[in-house]
Amino acid sequence: MMRLQFILTKLLRGLLTLLLAVTFVFIVLRVSGDPVSMMLPDDTPPAIVAEYRAAWGLDKTVPEQYVRFIWSALHGDLGYSFRDDRPALTVVLERVPMTLLLGVCGFIITVVIGLFAGIAAALKRGTSVDHAAMAFSIFGHSMPNFFLAILMILLFSMTWRLLPSSGGATWWHLILPAVTLGIINAGTVARFTRSSMLEVLHQPYMRTARAKGLRLTRRVMSHAIPNAAIPVVTVLGLRLGGLIAGAVVVETVFAWPGIGLMLVNAVGQRDLPVVQTIVLLVALTMVITNFIVDLTYGWLDPRIENRPNKEG
Amino acid sequence: MAIEQSAPAARSRWFRLKSAGRPRLLIMLCIAWLILVLMVAIGADYLAPFAYTEQSLLNRLKPPAFLGGNPKYLLGTDGLGRDVLSRLIYATRMSVLIAIVGSMIGATVGTLLGFLAAHFRGIVEDIIMVFVDFQASMPFFIIALAVLAFFGNNFELFLVVVGLYGWEVYARLTRSLVLQANGQGYAFAIRTLGVHPIRIYARHILPNIMSVLIVQVTLNFPELILIETSLSFLGLGIQPPQTSLGLMLGEGRNYLATAWWTGIPAGLVIFLTTLSISLVGDWLRDKLDPTLKIAEA
Numbered sequence: 207m208m209r210l211q212f213i214l215t216k217l218l219r220g221l222l223t224l225l226l227a228v229t230f231v232f233i234v235l236r237v238s239g240d241p242v243s244m245m246l247p248d249d250t251p252p253a254i255v256a257e258y259r260a261a262w263g264l265d266k267t268v269p270e271q272y273v274r275f276i277w278s279a280l281h282g283d284l285g286y287s288f289r290d291d292r293p294a295l296t297v298v299l300e301r302v303p304m305t306l307l308l309g310v311c312g313f314i315i316t317v318v319i320g321l322f323a324g325i326a327a328a329l330k331r332g333t334s335v336d337h338a339a340m341a342f343s344i345f346g347h348s349m350p351n352f353f354l355a356i357l358m359i360l361l362f363s364m365t366w367r368l369l370p371s372s373g374g375a376t377w378w379h380l381i382l383p384a385v386t387l388g389i390i391n392a393g394t395v396a397r398f399t400r401s402s403m404l405e406v407l408h409q410p411y412m413r414t415a416r417a418k419g420l421r422l423t424r425r426v427m428s429h430a431i432p433n434a435a436i437p438v439v440t441v442l443g444l445r446l447g448g449l450i451a452g453a454v455v456v457e458t459v460f461a462w463p464g465i466g467l468m469l470v471n472a473v474g475q476r477d478l479p480v481v482q483t484i485v486l487l488v489a490l491t492m493v494i495t496n497f498i499v500d501l502t503y504g505w506l507d508p509r510i511e512n513r514p515n516k517e518g
Numbered sequence: 519m520a521i522e523q524s525a526p527a528a529r530s531r532w533f534r535l536k537s538a539g540r541p542r543l544l545i546m547l548c549i550a551w552l553i554l555v556l557m558v559a560i561g562a563d564y565l566a567p568f569a570y571t572e573q574s575l576l577n578r579l580k581p582p583a584f585l586g587g588n589p590k591y592l593l594g595t596d597g598l599g600r601d602v603l604s605r606l607i608y609a610t611r612m613s614v615l616i617a618i619v620g621s622m623i624g625a626t627v628g629t630l631l632g633f634l635a636a637h638f639r640g641i642v643e644d645i646i647m648v649f650v651d652f653q654a655s656m657p658f659f660i661i662a663l664a665v666l667a668f669f670g671n672n673f674e675l676f677l678v679v680v681g682l683y684g685w686e687v688y689a690r691l692t693r694s695l696v697l698q699a700n701g702q703g704y705a706f707a708i709r710t711l712g713v714h715p716i717r718i719y720a721r722h723i724l725p726n727i728m729s730v731l732i733v734q735v736t737l738n739f740p741e742l743i744l745i746e747t748s749l750s751f752l753g754l755g756i757q758p759p760q761t762s763l764g765l766m767l768g769e770g771r772n773y774l775a776t777a778w779w780t781g782i783p784a785g786l787v788i789f790l791t792t793l794s795i796s797l798v799g800d801w802l803r804d805k806l807d808p809t810l811k812i813a814e815a
Contacts, residue, residue, distance in 0.1 A: 219651070226652040230661075234668045348793035350744050352751045352764070353785035356771060360782075364775055451659030455748055459771070469660075470752050473667040481667045488660050496655055 209504070216500045220493040225276075227489035231482045232275050236268075279486065285479030294479035298465060298487060304374055305464035308383055309453055315388025316395055316449075317442070323392065324399025324438075325426065328407060339396055346393020351452045355386045355459040372461035383460040390452055391445050398441040402434040409433070435506055443499035450488060545801050548794035555791055558607055559614040566604040567592075571759050574599035579777040596780040597773055605761055606783050612762040613788070616680060617743045621735055623681030624742070625688050629731060632692025633719055636700065646689065653686040659745065666754055676755055680746050684738040691734055695727040736799035740792035747788050763788050 266274070278284070287297045327339035362382060363371035370379050406412065407430060415425045450466075457466035465484055472480040558565060567590075574595070581587035582594040582602070593602040631650075635643040653661075662679050669675055696719070699705050704726075708718050747764030749755035756762040763784045770781015 222648065223652055223655050226648070227656065230652075231664070234665065344793065344796065348740065348789060348796050350747060350751075350764075350785065350788050350792070352748060353767065353789055356767065356774065356781065356785060360774055360778060447655075447657035447659075451657045451748075454659065454663070455752065458752055469663060470754065473663050473754055476667055476670070478667060481664055485660060485664045489656060492655050492657070 212504060213501070216497055220497050223493050224486075224489055227486055228276055228279050229272075231485055232272055235478070235482070236271075284483045284486070287480050288475065288477045289480075294483040297480060298468065298483045301463065301465045301468050304462065305453060305457070305466065308380065308387065308457065308462055308464055309449065311380060311384035312387030312391070312453070312456075313449065315384060316391040316445075319388060319392035320395025321399055321438070323396035325403055325431075327396065327400040328403035329422075329426070331404065336400075339400065343393040343397040343400075346390055347397070349390065349393075351386065351390045352455050352459055354390060355383070355456055358382050358386050359459070374461075374463045379460075379462070383456045383462050386460075387449070387452055387456050391449060394445060394448075395438065395441060399434070399438050402437040403430060406430050406434040432506070436503065439499060439502055439506065443495060446495050447492065450491070545798060548797045551790055551794045552798065555610060555614060555787070559611040562607045562611040566601075566607045568601040568604040570600065570605045570608040570761060572600060572604075579773065579780070581777070582779050585779075593783055594777070594779045596769070596777070602780055602783065605766060606763075606787065609761045609763045609766045609784055610787055612756060612760060613743060613746060613764070616677060616746045616756075616762070617739060619677060620681035620683065620742050620746070621739055623678060624683055624685045624738065625731065625735055627682065628685035628688025629692045631685070631689040633696055635689065635693045636696035637715060637719070643693070647693075650686040650689050654690075658683050659748065662745065662749065663754065666749070671754065671757060673756070673760070676749075680742065680749070680755075683742050683745050684734075687738070688731065688734060691730060692727065695730060696723055699723045699726055733799075733803055736795065736802065739799075740795045743788065743792055743795075 282293075282295045284294045286292065287294045290297065323339040323342060327336040330336055359371040359382065362369045369382050370376070371382065373379050412425065412429060415429045420429075453464070454466035454469055456462070457464045458470045461467065465487070468480065469484045471477075472484070576599065577588070577591065577595050578599040579597060580591055580595045580599075583589045583592050585594070587594050591601050591603070593606065596602055596605065631646050635646040662683075665679050666676065700723075705718060705723060708722055709715075746755060747762065747767070750762045750764030751768040753765075753768055756765050758765070766784035767781040767788070770778070770784065773780045
């Protein structure tokens with residue numbers, strides 16, 4: 207019973223966020239000027255402008271327009287891209303696989319490096335391993351992603367000529383952007399993993415596990431990590447927003463043909479249908495991820511679901 | 519075996535690179551760097567050897583003095599023959615200015631909303647918190663890009679958009695702190711005396727929660743610099759002829775193969791500055807209020 211209620215609450219919150227995202231786009235679009243003149247190229251013939259006006263129901267009242275806007279957004283009708291006359295949604299969805307590829311690779315690198323560095327630092331606390339891991343964490347935290355990207359290009363593409371620096375034609379092109387994206391976020395993950403592990407390592411059950419004569423690997427793998435996982439999962443979930451923002455920058459620097467590069471170009475050219483489509487797509491992704499993270503909590507620690515929600 | 523032995527009473531924070539002598543020197547260096555950056559930002563007009571827009575087409579892409587270039591151009595010149603050092607100085611001023619003004623905008627807006635939520639409770643609080651949740655669940659960078667796309671770019675709008683970064687954290691923090699404070703004896707006592715709520719909040723509660731808010735400013739500040747420089751780097755922030763550290767690095771990107779010195783110094787300044795603020799901020803937090811657990815989280 208508790209579980210169903212928990213899931214429903216989270217689901218409602220997610221839907222509310224989505225509704226707010228659509229509303230945000232709607233309001234910004236209305237406040238910033240006449241949607242038709244904004245959405246259509248400047249040289250559109252007046253007849254077509256009038257046609258669009260009627261089609262979008264701009265003669266209607268604002269609440270009616272709002273409902274229509276949500277209705278068409280639900281149907282995936284988000285206008286036509288200025289650049290090629292195809293639906294914005296189609297244009298954007300074409301780029302999704304490339305962004306997913308980069309994002310997933312970057313994420314894996316983040317998790318592997320972050321967890322490894324964090325666990326090593328916690329186990330070897332106070333040693334040079336710890337110091338190195340934490341120096342790396344501070345480095346990743348302070349390093350602007352675009353500067354790291356530039357340095358990577360300077361070193362690996364220009365000085366040593368090992369890897370290609372721009373485009374997405376081959377697998378080789380994936381390496382630099384994925385590593386850049388991975389390293390930037392790994393620092394934060396390492397830091398959280400370390401503090402979370404330290405918290406856990408001093409718990410009585412860890413002493414018990416040791417007293418039972420379990421090996422270090424076993425103690426860490428099956429006793430410490432599951433218990434230390436919750437804050438880390440939270441951070442990974444929270445980092446998704448950062449990961450998306452980072453992907454925008456990294457894709458642009460490496461000319462990786464994904465959604466991020468498309469967004470930056472669309473903003474530069476004021477291709478508003480594409481911009482609003484990407485914003486809504488990001489909102490959808492965030493909501494789904496948050497939902498999954500919430501469910502993961504419940505799975506990792508059943509106590510969370512049964513805890514009454516004190517804070518709003 | 520290291521696990522059990524490493525449980526001293528006072529747990530060191532993650533940033534403290536342990537052994538007593540080194541961190542203090544590191545922190546001193548960071549503070550020195552930050553003072554330098556601040557002084558450069560304030561005294562840009564006096565320090566810059568050239569006007570940052572002054573072009574000299576005969577002296578394009580000259581290497582820095584230490585690479586055998588003309589000693590007149592200490593850090594070389596860029597693609598339009600502008601002095602890199604002078605541009606770096608003005609770019610630093612711009613980025614520091616935006617970060618400082620932006621921090622004030624975000625902190626003011628967020629704190630105010632937090633107070634409103636805590637004072638009125640009920641529907642006002644609900645509405646504010648819905649927006650807080652929305653902001654927290656959407657990447658700020660994407661929202662900023664969308665606003666800049668819809669409204670077009672100008673300096674004032676850009677400043678406000680960047681400034682709003684992190685407002686939701688201030689709002690959430692202030693709300694919970696004020697709710698806590700309202701329940702404490704001193705707030706109750708003043709309220710019983712019939713003091714106006716605004717006076718209670720401004721004169722009594724705000725000073726009490728100030729230290730936590732200041733900590734949040736130090737956490738927010740480097741991220742603000744990163745947001746501004748990222749947007750400018752992508753060409754969607756500060757527009758030429760004005761310059762910022764991000765824009766400089768973005769422009770330098772085109773000359774990476776031939777004249778790396780046009781962009782890399784700007785990136786270095788950003789990196790060293792955010793690094794210094796993070797380290798000094800953590801250190802300050804530790805010194806000012808050892809009970810604060812934020813650094814650990």
